[in-house]
Every structure is written in C-alpha cells, then in structure tokens.
Amino acid sequence: MQNQLIAACEAKHAKSDIPHFQVGDTIIVHQKLLDGVKERLQTFEGDVIARSGAGARESITVRRLVQSEGVERIFPIHSPRIAKIEVKRAGMVRRAKLNYIRDRVGKATKIKPDPKRQVVLDAAVKVAAVETAMAAAIANKENNTTGESKRAAKRKLKAESTKK
Amino acid sequence: MALGLLGTKVGMTQVYNDKDGLVEPVTVLQLGPCPVLQIRTADRDGYSAVQLGFKDKPRKNAIRAEQGHVASGLKSKRKDARLKGGVQLLEKADCEPQRFIREFRVDAPTVKVGEKLAVSDIFGSVKAVDVIGTSKGRGYQGVMRRHGFHGLPAAHGAKKVHRQAGSTSSLASNRGSGRPKKGLKRAGQYGNTRVTIRNLAVVRIDTENNLLLVRGAIPGHNGSYIIVRPTNKYGSTHGIVRDAGPAKNKVVLAKKGK
Numbered sequence: 001m002q003n004q005l006i007a008a009c010e011a012k013h014a015k016s017d018i019p020h021f022q023v024g025d026t027i028i029v030h031q032k033l034l035d036g037v038k039e040r041l042q043t044f045e046g047d048v049i050a051r052s053g054a055g056a057r058e059s060i061t062v063r064r065l066v067q068s069e070g071v072e073r074i075f076p077i078h079s080p081r082i083a084k085i086e087v088k089r090a091g092m093v094r095r096a097k098l099n100y101i102r103d104r105v106g107k108a109t110k111i112k113p114d115p116k117r118q119v120v121l122d123a124a125v126k127v128a129a130v131e132t133a134m135a136a137a138i139a140n141k142e143n144n145t146t147g148e149s150k151r152a153a154k155r156k157l158k159a160e161s162t163k164k
Numbered sequence: 165m166a167l168g169l170l171g172t173k174v175g176m177t178q179v180y181n182d183k184d185g186l187v188e189p190v191t192v193l194q195l196g197p198c199p200v201l202q203i204r205t206a207d208r209d210g211y212s213a214v215q216l217g218f219k220d221k222p223r224k225n226a227i228r229a230e231q232g233h234v235a236s237g238l239k240s241k242r243k244d245a246r247l248k249g250g251v252q253l254l255e256k257a258d259c260e261p262q263r264f265i266r267e268f269r270v271d272a273p274t275v276k277v278g279e280k281l282a283v284s285d286i287f288g289s290v291k292a293v294d295v296i297g298t299s300k301g302r303g304y305q306g307v308m309r310r311h312g313f314h315g316l317p318a319a320h321g322a323k324k325v326h327r328q329a330g331s332t333s334s335l336a337s338n339r340g341s342g343r344p345k346k347g348l349k350r351a352g353q354y355g356n357t358r359v360t361i362r363n364l365a366v367v368r369i370d371t372e373n374n375l376l377l378v379r380g381a382i383p384g385h386n387g388s389y390i391i392v393r394p395t396n397k398y399g400s401t402h403g404i405v406r407d408a409g410p411a412k413n414k415v416v417l418a419k420k421g422k
Contacts, residue, residue: 076180
C-alpha cells in the first residue's frame with residue numbers, strides 16, 4: 001500500500017490524457033526540447049518493450065532500429081516534457097518485458113500485429129482526425145465573422161500602417 | 165542558529181521539477197504543526213532556545229510530568245506550594261502532551277509559547293535545509309561492513325582470516341606507546357546513531373498536508389522522527405546562507421598591462 005502523503009505529492013503530476021497502449025505496441029513519443037531559447041518537438045518512434053512503475057512514476061522503454069543498430073530510450077510518461085504519445089500499431093506479445101528482442105536479428109525482431117486492437121486504434125485515429133477538422137473549421141469560421149477574405153484583411157492592415 | 169521544525173520522514177518518491185520538467189528524487193517530510201512548549205532564556209536557563217513539540221500523545225499514555233509540561237490546569241501539591249511561596253510559574257503551551265520534544269538554539273526568539281508553527285512559517289523562503297535523523301541500526305558489524313575495510317586475502321595462504329582488520333597496533337603514528345591508538349576503527353555497533361545531512365535543496369512545500377520535499381535521501385526509517393532546520397552551511401549551493409561567514413579577502417587578479 002502506498003503512503004497517502006506520497007500519493008498526494010505525486011498526484012499533481014499524473015496526466016490524464018495518456019492513451020491506452022500495451023507492451024509490444026508501436027508508438028510515437030513527442031518530446032519537448034529546449035533548442036536555445038525556442039522550444040521544439042522531437043519524435044521518437046519505436047516498440048514499447050517495457051512499462052515499469054506506477055502512477056506518476058510510470059516509465060516506458062521504447063526500442064527502435066536505427067541503421068540496423070538497436071536504440072532504446074526510457075521515457076517517464078507523465079513528464080511535462082512529453083508533449084504527446086501516439087499509438088501507431090498494436091502488437092500481440094505474450095510477455096510483459098520484451099528483453100528477448102535485444103538478442104534477435106532481422107525478421108525475428110518484428111512483433112506480431114494484433115488486428116483486433118488495431119481496428120479500435122484506427123477508428124480512434126479517424127475520430128480524432130474528424131474532430132480536429134471540425135474544430136479547425138469552427139475556429140476558422142470564428143475568425144472570419146466579418147466576412148472579410150484574408151486578402152482584404154491584409155490590405156486593410158497595410159492601409160492602416162501607411163496612414164501612421 | 166535558526167529555528168527549525170520537528171517531523172517525520174514519510175518516504176522517498178520522485179516528482180517533476182517545476183522549472184524544466186526534470187525528474188527530482190525527493191524525500192517527503194511531514195513537519196509540524198509544532199507547538200512552542202517553552203522559551204529558554206539566557207537569564208534563567210543560561211542559554212536561549214525554543215522548545216518545540218511534535219505529534220500529540222494520548223493523555224492516558226503520557227506520564228504526569230509530560231502532561232504538566234504542556235498543561236497549566238494540572239493540579240499538583242508542589243505547584244500550589246510554589247504559588248504560595250510567590251514563585252512565578254512558567255507559561256504553558258496548553259496543548260496535548262507531545263511525543264517528540266527538542267530544542268533549537270535561537271538567539272532572540274520571536275515566537276511565543278503556545279504558538280503552533282507550520283511548514284510555511286519556517287521554510288517559506290528557505291531554499292536548503294539540514295536534516296537530523298537517526299540512521300538505520302545495523303547491529304554489531306565487522307570492519308568490512310562498518311568501515312569499508314578491504315579485509316584480508318581470500319587465498320595466498322590466508323588461514324581462516326578473510327574479513328579481519330589486520331594488524332591494529334604498531335601504527336607509525338603510535339609507535340612505542342605499546343597500545344593501539346585511540347579511535348581506531350574496529351568492529352562494533354553500526355548505525356542507529358544521530359546523523360546530520362546538510363544542504364538539501366527544498367523542492368516543494370505542501371502547506372495543506374504540512375509536507376516539505378527535499379532533494380535526496382535522509383537517514384533513518386520511514387516514519388522516524390527528524391529535526392529539520394534551514395541550512396547552516398556557509399556558501400550553500402542552493403543560494404541561501406544563514407549566517408555571514410568569515411570575512412573573505414577579495415582576491416583581485418592583476419591584469420596584465422600592455
């Protein structure tokens with residue numbers, strides 16, 4: 001049993017928007033990086049080979065092949081530096097930790113797809129795409145309430161600036 | 165010296181830094197609220213200090229002395245006699261008997277007896293703390309575990325002596341005295357001693373639950389009593405220096421002229 005006070009300290013960090021994924025799935029991790037003063041996103045795509053920890057302390061190990069060399073990265077998934085996690089492919093595995101993949105070469109490193117869960121994933125992606133499109137459309141409409149075209153707005157701006 | 169607080173070690177966990185989102189290993193400390201039980205003054209006691217208590221103790225478990233220390237209402241023949249004799253009695257905190265009572269040496273205390281001190285009162289603007297606790301007891305241990313000795317060879321003719329300290333007398337600094345030097349490292353009780361860890365960075369303060377999160381580990385078991393004070397380390401890397409340290413001569417590097 002975890003101490004309630006410790007749980008209270010961690011509760012602040014736990015994210016609620018982490019998608020459901022399992023060991024064996026292929027995911028894309030969007031990580032925020034500080035590039036000088038600017039912040040930019042870096043993505044890392046690979047197979048989840050381990051999930052460890054619980055609650056806000058949970059972390060995942062993601063493995064991918066870069067120029068036929070295995071690269072593994074460990075991400076604390078509740079970190080504020082992780083912008084987004086996308087689930088790309090559902091995999092079917094029989095183990096909680098896929099450490100055996102490290103010893104495999106070539107075709108043997110592939111994880112068997114899980115078509116049943118893949119269907120659910122694809123549906124979710126479609127729904128999300130529609131939603132974002134709708135949201136974009138609504139936002140667009142709100143911006144153009146005056147009925148002006150973009151070009152007209154630009155011209156107006158220019159005229160104002162020359163006046164000054 | 166600065167006033168600190170009493171509390172318990174709750175345990176360790178990790179949190180994300182507010183500044184850049186990095187993981188910080190922290191120890192969660194529950195501190196206070198600590199009632200001020202007594203103020204020691206130089207005139208009466210020979211030194212000035214503030215006595216704090218932590219954690220209420222059920223009255224039925226407290227002995228009369230413990231009850232009388234905090235409660236002004238407790239009747240006693242001696243008290244009556246002293247009052248009759250015109251002795252001015254000390255102010256009492258009028259709280260429950262306390263489990264853990266310690267004093268902090270404070271030159272000019274600003275707190276009053278009976279006041280309850282919370283984390284934010286003491287550590288609101290403090291960036292680093294010292295934590296005093298009792299380390300985990302490990303029992304009677306040999307020199308290898310207790311002092312990190314290397315022991316004697318496993319082979320090369322070593323006979324039944326593999327984890328011993330080796331020769332304990334005839335050290336060069338002690339030659340001719342005929343006995344081992346004082347303070348020689350030997351087997352004995354390891355742990356269960358008072359340990360101070362200085363200059364631990366304060367990561368967060370949770371006033372709601374009276375928690376203080378400090379970076380790094382502290383001595384003792386979870387749930388053990390601890391004393392926490394603002395750090396007295398001169399030149400603390402965490403940016404706060406309690407007392408002005410020794411005056412340093414400014415070193416001015418002579419610039420090479422052309």
